[in-house]
Amino acid sequence: MLSSFDPRISRLGLPESAPPPPDKAALDQFPTYEVFHQRKENTAYVYVGPVHAPEADVAFLFGKEQFSRRFPCTGMWVVPTEAIRVTEYGDDQQSVYDRLPLLPADALAAADTAAMEAYDIFHLKKRGKAHAHVGQVQAVSPEAALQAAKAAFGDQRPVVNVWVIRSADLSRSEEADRDMWTTTPDKKYREAIAYKVQDRIDRFKQEG
Template structure:
């Protein structure tokens, strides 16, 4: 058979007819793992999702997340979670509450010990997931049920992320000084560097010299 595609970029390759060659299996560490980063703007505020990073391990992911997502905006705390550790519910429509669609968790054996889970809510499509709180449970499904009891009445929730607390790499209280800036500079906003003032001054000086 010949390879057909709805993507014109593929068709422009003019690939020959015949069997599509089998893909070779990926080698180990062919690419970095994906991690999701959450930051806290100020003490007491909820952690909010800011984006992904690719890294070989958690420590490097934390460093990449700090450099990428906390340099230009106020930040006092950072969480990093390996993507594969996050369980995601189906998406609902804006104005709906996904908690209403959850099926009841099956009873667990008494030998299983509850552990903490972190719950993140998406209130509206196009916005960011925000930390809603922590629940104790013996499984992801049970964690969702506990979250429904604890947070399900707080308005529409179109999607939920659930992750075991032990899988969250958190910045420590004593690490807050790594975001400290000098008093006379407005946090990390580009305007604080007054680049345009320097450029204007440079142009004026060179204009005078040329004349």
């Protein structure tokens, strides 16, 4: 049910249980990271797009420059594209959870609670929109996390597509980082009113 969101991984045609071969040739470009941002405090983090970067810290910087310079932003998350597991797509009137095959009850019951970790769940409500964060679940695998997400968030409709991300793979801005998006007084060039073009035109006319 789940597959990699990274097309470079998908094209390899690897079995689900097999990891990428260790001798796979290095990519000829930086890997991609997916960026999510929060426009206002206490609102969901929403997907805004990808960036190419050599590592997560640089991806965070590129994401800030690319997606928050002209839009309100109070927080940002970045994650390697290859860390996102994605379901098939449904239609705008149904939920992909309805087509989710149930794991055997004994398999869920036998899950080692010590091996559980957090997974973040993102829903796409409508094609053409963006995936938004809906919450977090505890599970032993992405597949089990999807089952847990169905139990926790399956009543939300419609759900066209689901992204499952291991929480440890997400790099998140901290509370102390929020002032990085605050426009300081010396950045008035971003505000059209700071140009005061009409004042200059009127002064030019008077001087002429």
